[in-house]
Amino acid sequence: MTKKLSEYGQWALVTGGSQGIGYGFAERCAADGLNVALVARREEILNESAQQLRDQYGVEVRTLALDCTKPEAFDQIAEFVSDVHIDVLVNNVAFSFPGEFVEFKMSSIEKCINVNVVLTTKMSRHFGQLMKQKGKGALINVSSLTGEVAMPYFALYSATKACVSTLTQSIWFEMKDHGVDVLVIKPDQTATEGFMAMNPDVLEEFGLQTVEECVEESLKSLGKEPACMTQPMTRDHINKTRAMPLGEAIVQNGTYMKKMFTQQLETV
């Protein structure tokens, strides 16, 4: 049995909430009766998603069209919801790109760290503190299974996700006695537009998870565990990989990722 998210309060904030896993969480919040604040870049899709939630669940939905890779993103999001208390926060937005690390553009590196690390950290601190003061709340950070082990050709993304996972797992303990449920989720192979654009070849090997399954699996851990690997198939794979000698595991991952991104190893 998962908790009804309305037990936390009245408002949810979801970054990257117009599509994919973010929209899945937004929909689950709306279905449980929470009003929802959504952040994403493309205004048209954002507005369509917001309207869908209003029509289907009768909740209040507000939107902010914003590129979260920008350094000012945190201030703009904080201002956007400054008149309400955020009871459920889903830090979902991320920036990822494959390739050889030394060929990355410095501007892409900066964007990736800005959104995956700086924004996620500031959001966790700001809204986490407000939840602590209220003595209630849910803070859900979306990481990735790639953050569990070294991931050649996805080096920076996986490193930023390792940061999100470690940070969130530590906060889980600190917040336990303040009534705030903290959870990091580590999805993989979830059928979203972002994932499908990567490489459809990998899908057969581990099988795909739907967004709904990813969200439901995550919520089973909320209030109980610090972390959730959402995809059972890849969960087993990663556990086996972690049991291997490190060098062997990295060679295995690197070989796999190189094959996966063969078509996409362009400089970004």
Ligand SMILES: NC(=O)c1ccc[n+]([C@@H]2O[C@H](COP(=O)([O-])OP(=O)(O)OC[C@H]3O[C@@H](n4cnc5c(N)ncnc54)[C@H](OP(=O)(O)O)[C@@H]3O)[C@@H](O)[C@H]2O)c1
């Ligand atoms: N799907 C998977 O298998 C998988 C696996 C591991 C981890 N994850 C993690 O899960 C999260 C969501 O991934 P997803 O697969 O659901 O992605 P997705 O289908 O591409 O959806 C991404 C969402 O974020 C928004 N977004 C993207 N870049 C943004 C930016 N710079 N500023 C503001 N909004 C932005 C998108 O809208 P706009 O494009 O209009 O901005 C969209 O609403 C990410 O943290 C990702 O790292 C996913």
